Amino acid sequence: MIIFIVEYMLKIFLISFGVYFLLNILQILRQRNFIKQKGNDELVKVLKELSNALEKKNSPLE
Secondary structure: OHHHHHHHHHHHHHHHHHHHHHHHHHHHHHHHHHHHHHHHHHHHHHHHHHHHHHHHHHOOOO
């Protein structure tokens, strides 16, 4: 009887630890994706500014 209780408690502990571990991994992946997306947004902004500056520079020559 005690062996079954210990086995049951061990399974509950392992399952809860696994869920906690997976949630932490998901949170880390979301943070990395957010940082990457923020970097991509900044890169697009800078590229647009460069493109606009080049268009303004080339405009009088035409």
